[in-house]
Amino acid sequence: MAKATAGTTVPAQPLSRGRRAIGALWRRREPLLWAALVAAVVVIQWPMLKGWYYRATGAPAPASSIAWRTDLDAALAEARSANKRVLVDFSADWCPPCQAMKHDVWPHPQVEKAISAGFVPVLVDADRDTVLAGRYEVSSIPTILLLDTDGRVVKRNNGFLPRSGMLRFLNETAE
Numbered sequence: 001m002a003k004a005t006a007g008t009t010v011p012a013q014p015l016s017r018g019r020r021a022i023g024a025l026w027r028r029r030e031p032l033l034w035a036a037l038v039a040a041v042v043v044i045q046w047p048m049l050k051g052w053y054y055r056a057t058g059a060p061a062p063a064s065s066i067a068w069r070t071d072l073d074a075a076l077a078e079a080r081s082a083n084k085r086v087l088v089d090f091s092a093d094w095c096p097p098c099q100a101m102k103h104d105v106w107p108h109p110q111v112e113k114a115i116s117a118g119f120v121p122v123l124v125d126a127d128r129d130t131v132l133a134g135r136y137e138v139s140s141i142p143t144i145l146l147l148d149t150d151g152r153v154v155k156r157n158n159g160f161l162p163r164s165g166m167l168r169f170l171n172e173t174a175e
Contacts, residue, residue, distance in 0.1 A: 047160040051096020054103050061099075062107040066115055068123035072132060072151070079120040079149045086147040087119040087170075090126045090138045097160035098142045108163045114170045119146070144169065 053059075069075040072088065079086045091098035105111055115121050126133045126141050136145060136153065144166075146155040157169055 047097040047100040047162075049096075050104070051099040054099045055094075055096065059103070061102045064107040065112045066106055066121050068121050070123060072122050072124070075120045075122045076147070076149060076151055079147075082120065084118055084120050085149070085154060086122060086145075086151075087115060088122045088124060088136070088145040088147060090124045090133060090136070090141050090143040090145070092125055092127045092141055094127075095141050101142055101160060101166075105161065105163050105166050108166075111163060111166050111170075114167060119170070 054061075068089075069078075072086070075086050078084075089101075091101070093099075124132055126138055126143075136143075140158050142160060144157040144161065145153055146169075148154050155169070155172075157165075161169060
């Protein structure tokens with residue numbers, strides 16, 4: 001058979017044996033590759049998906065023993081007198097990874113114990129306290145900061161941290 005292009009006739013080239021084999025291999029493995037791609041996206045986006053689920057179902061977060069403060073200046077004064085650092089969580093109600101942390105990270109007994117042992121925790125709604133968010137250059141949420149008693153950033157994490165990551169974050173900064 002011949003193909004006509006722009007007024008000329010060109011004989012059709014049969015596919016080489018190698019190209020046919022690759023095409024057959026792709027057709028057999030394509031569903032597996034798509035499944036692997038979808039699985040990778042789900043794993044990477046898991047905190048976001050969990051947060052959406054918690055918001056959509058209205059699931060209440062488990063009780064936490066962390067006594068979150070909302071006044072940074074008072075927390076800094078408390079940290080000075082207790083010789084602790086200040087842990088600041090910048091979050092928002094609409095933020096799915098923030099909701100996932102509220103449900104899965106903060107109520108965890110090991111996280112609660114680590115925070116009560118060495119930190120004064122402060123919860124800041126980044127939408128409501130834009131001055132404080134601007135002061136600490138918070139450009140994404142959740143953002144977790146560890147501050148010294150003068151309010152200087154010792155360590156920063158932008159984004160979701162699972163329990164193990166939060167414990168590592170807290171333990172790496174313990175004096």
